[in-house]
Amino acid sequence: MSQREPRSEPHVLDQPWRVWATIAVMGTVLTGILLGALIIPIVQGRGAGLDAFTAICRALGLIPGSPAQPQPTDRTPPTPVSQVVWTPDVLQILARADVERGRAKVQEVCVACHGESGVSSSPDYPHLAGQSGAAIYKQLFDYRTGSRTHPLMTGIAQALDEPVIADVAAYYAGQPQRNPNPVTLADAPAGIVQLVELGDPKRNIPPCAACHRRGAGGPIETPVLAEQQAEYIARQLRLYASGERRNDVYARMRTIASKLTPGEIDALAAYYRAGFR
Amino acid sequence: MRNAERLCLAHFWVAFAAFLFAAMLGTWQMWVRSPLGAHIGTPGQYFMSVTAHGVSMAYVLTTFFIMGFGYFVAVTSLDRPLPGKPWAWAAFWLGLLGVVLAVVAILSGRASVLFTFYPPLTGSAWFYIGLVLVVVASWVWCVLMIVAMAGWKRDNPGRPVPLAMFGTVANALMWLWTTIGLAVELLFQVIPAALGLVQTVDVGLARTLFSWTLHGIVYFWLIPAYIAFYTMAPRAAGGRLYSDTMGRLTFILFLIYSLPVGLHHLLMDPQHGNATKFVQAVLTAFVSVPTLLTIFTITASFEIAGRLRGGRGVFGWIAALPWQRPMVLATGLAFVMLGLGGFGGIVNMGYGMNAMVHNTAWVTAHFHLIFGGSVGIMYFAIAYEIWPRLTGREHGSLAPLRLQLWMWFWGMLIMTLPWHWVGLQGQWRRVANFNYADPIIAGWGPWVLVSLGGGIILLLSALLFVRNLFILHRGPALVAARPLYALAVDPPQRVPAALNGFGLWNVLLLAIIVLVYGFPIAQFLIEPSPGAIVHRVQ
Numbered sequence: 001m002s003q004r005e006p007r008s009e010p011h012v013l014d015q016p017w018r019v020w021a022t023i024a025v026m027g028t029v030l031t032g033i034l035l036g037a038l039i040i041p042i043v044q045g046r047g048a049g050l051d052a053f054t055a056i057c058r059a060l061g062l063i064p065g066s067p068a069q070p071q072p073t074d075r076t077p078p079t080p081v082s083q084v085v086w087t088p089d090v091l092q093i094l095a096r097a098d099v100e101r102g103r104a105k106v107q108e109v110c111v112a113c114h115g116e117s118g119v120s121s122s123p124d125y126p127h128l129a130g131q132s133g134a135a136i137y138k139q140l141f142d143y144r145t146g147s148r149t150h151p152l153m154t155g156i157a158q159a160l161d162e163p164v165i166a167d168v169a170a171y172y173a174g175q176p177q178r179n180p181n182p183v184t185l186a187d188a189p190a191g192i193v194q195l196v197e198l199g200d201p202k203r204n205i206p207p208c209a210a211c212h213r214r215g216a217g218g219p220i221e222t223p224v225l226a227e228q229q230a231e232y233i234a235r236q237l238r239l240y241a242s243g244e245r246r247n248d249v250y251a252r253m254r255t256i257a258s259k260l261t262p263g264e265i266d267a268l269a270a271y272y273r274a275g276f277r
Numbered sequence: 278m279r280n281a282e283r284l285c286l287a288h289f290w291v292a293f294a295a296f297l298f299a300a301m302l303g304t305w306q307m308w309v310r311s312p313l314g315a316h317i318g319t320p321g322q323y324f325m326s327v328t329a330h331g332v333s334m335a336y337v338l339t340t341f342f343i344m345g346f347g348y349f350v351a352v353t354s355l356d357r358p359l360p361g362k363p364w365a366w367a368a369f370w371l372g373l374l375g376v377v378l379a380v381v382a383i384l385s386g387r388a389s390v391l392f393t394f395y396p397p398l399t400g401s402a403w404f405y406i407g408l409v410l411v412v413v414a415s416w417v418w419c420v421l422m423i424v425a426m427a428g429w430k431r432d433n434p435g436r437p438v439p440l441a442m443f444g445t446v447a448n449a450l451m452w453l454w455t456t457i458g459l460a461v462e463l464l465f466q467v468i469p470a471a472l473g474l475v476q477t478v479d480v481g482l483a484r485t486l487f488s489w490t491l492h493g494i495v496y497f498w499l500i501p502a503y504i505a506f507y508t509m510a511p512r513a514a515g516g517r518l519y520s521d522t523m524g525r526l527t528f529i530l531f532l533i534y535s536l537p538v539g540l541h542h543l544l545m546d547p548q549h550g551n552a553t554k555f556v557q558a559v560l561t562a563f564v565s566v567p568t569l570l571t572i573f574t575i576t577a578s579f580e581i582a583g584r585l586r587g588g589r590g591v592f593g594w595i596a597a598l599p600w601q602r603p604m605v606l607a608t609g610l611a612f613v614m615l616g617l618g619g620f621g622g623i624v625n626m627g628y629g630m631n632a633m634v635h636n637t638a639w640v641t642a643h644f645h646l647i648f649g650g651s652v653g654i655m656y657f658a659i660a661y662e663i664w665p666r667l668t669g670r671e672h673g674s675l676a677p678l679r680l681q682l683w684m685w686f687w688g689m690l691i692m693t694l695p696w697h698w699v700g701l702q703g704q705w706r707r708v709a710n711f712n713y714a715d716p717i718i719a720g721w722g723p724w725v726l727v728s729l730g731g732g733i734i735l736l737l738s739a740l741l742f743v744r745n746l747f748i749l750h751r752g753p754a755l756v757a758a759r760p761l762y763a764l765a766v767d768p769p770q771r772v773p774a775a776l777n778g779f780g781l782w783n784v785l786l787l788a789i790i791v792l793v794y795g796f797p798i799a800q801f802l803i804e805p806s807p808g809a810i811v812h813r814v815q
Binding site: 061201 | 537548549550551552553554563715771774776781782788789800810
């Protein structure tokens, strides 16, 4: 049937489609690029006091910042609060740590205060039994680099090199924690349990358990809080609150601790004397 | 032909087995997230279940259904045997092997990374290798579809390719383009990490590559529904297709605007500049065009059918339509869900509004409504429509079919509308459970319970769907198959080459990709960002 009808010449039917489709499709894309990469950044940049070139570079992501915001005035380089960086190399050092070498070093150096099995002899010193290896490594490294200071620990840590720090961390991480102590948990006031489990959204305090419970999935260097010396925890929270201790990345603990009342600090410290499984 | 029917049925049954399995998991997930099941199951079990649900629904159901439907369309619309049938069977078994590998890895608990992977989270390498095999199987299908259409065109010079096949090949081409991102991410980033060959992953690059696939994959799922809208629904309604050209344009627009819009999934991501996000947001606005064309054309086609059936007045034709037919009913219900879901999609598309809903349950609810609702119900209607031809048997009664479609429709609305609402109240997504003792979260409880009710209706509907297909195998013999594909009001005799093939559109698509994805990807190679340490799921 169609053979008997006069056929249009193919190019008469096909060519306009080819031309107009190309113009329409490419025109759309190029208009988008013209608007997004040139006109909008230039207009926005003018409002933010940026020259056209900077605004365009910002819009393209070539230099940091938004084309719609003024330049940050503070150009001082940031000072990291800790020198520890969790690179694959550092994780390899932790993974290759030698527990037996760690035990030898512990018996030589650490045993006097933290105990051979990580149970400290004084309320001033933290228990280390079953603590996360990454947490112990981070604190020892911070003592070594001066990010955290302590009359005793600074000197001790400076005498240890990095693989030995990892060995000691692995040794204490492998020590079993003591039995849970359910009595102190039952004594905890409801408000403190709520702070641990839910935080206080009104004061922008996140729940402690979001990071400090074993396996909680917070930052890798977060210490596990369980069966800890209450006096030690209370003192650390006060040091964070006053800003004397400042090796917490992004000032997380300084921010949280400064919002806690003295009563809450003591009650939380008492809470974490208990063991959890 | 017998063998082609077995081929289609094999694909469909794998698809629907995965669907039923995933529907059960989905209902369980709704339950443990509700106040009723708040203390049941561990987060580990929940994320394992979510991964299995997502993989089954988004990769297995869709890929196998689309492959089976494509083979069916190639044989029936071109009216000639399928070329390369041994290849099709080989692809089927390869894909099935991939599904088994992936499912075993998930159920062993070592691949709970959700179906969108989220590197640097890394699961068992077998999980990813299994999914790669599924994708490779689908590539074989794509090539067979292209070969089938090319062979038909060679033997029928100058004649327009039937619209159903044109849409199928558009989908195959689109899928070939769009799976490049996923394949590169899996083969060069995620699988080496899963095998322990590398210790870090450039997450920005991985997310960018996944975004390359992420919108295209949605259209891969959607296009079979649109093929049914254009070619089956007008015929089932007893009318004609209002415009064949609109159909061709729609499939072409889906092809060229599927891929270069993926950055709208990364509007909140820091690794791209405002300008690149803006350009793709502009192109995203154009994806509404093929949907609006379709709603206009199919509504016009239905109006023709309604008036032919004696409908009068402005709305009288709607009442005159044969709503008792599953394909007509499903099209109507799909349009309602498409309207609601499309509105939600426009919210997600806007930068400012997306910022508010991005990490909330709103997004989960949105894609359940648009994919599970509109697309899912059309998959059912397609299965009901073509199953008699595949089995040579007829549905004993259409009532259980209609009941199943209505249950799916109401179940989906009851589940997703409250889900949207709690999303607006800030309920976050990708979390295993909620503490309903918290006064803020307690307010969500009743809405989540209503959602659970919708989920239970959906599970019942899924069971009824499989039952309806199952008993058809023993139904009365099919006496005479009615024609499947609608004629256009003005059947095309000769269409421009641009509307009868994809050469021009492939070139244009390549040019758009280079313009809008070239720089966003090249920046990772010019200045590599620090890699994130691989986090292995135990």
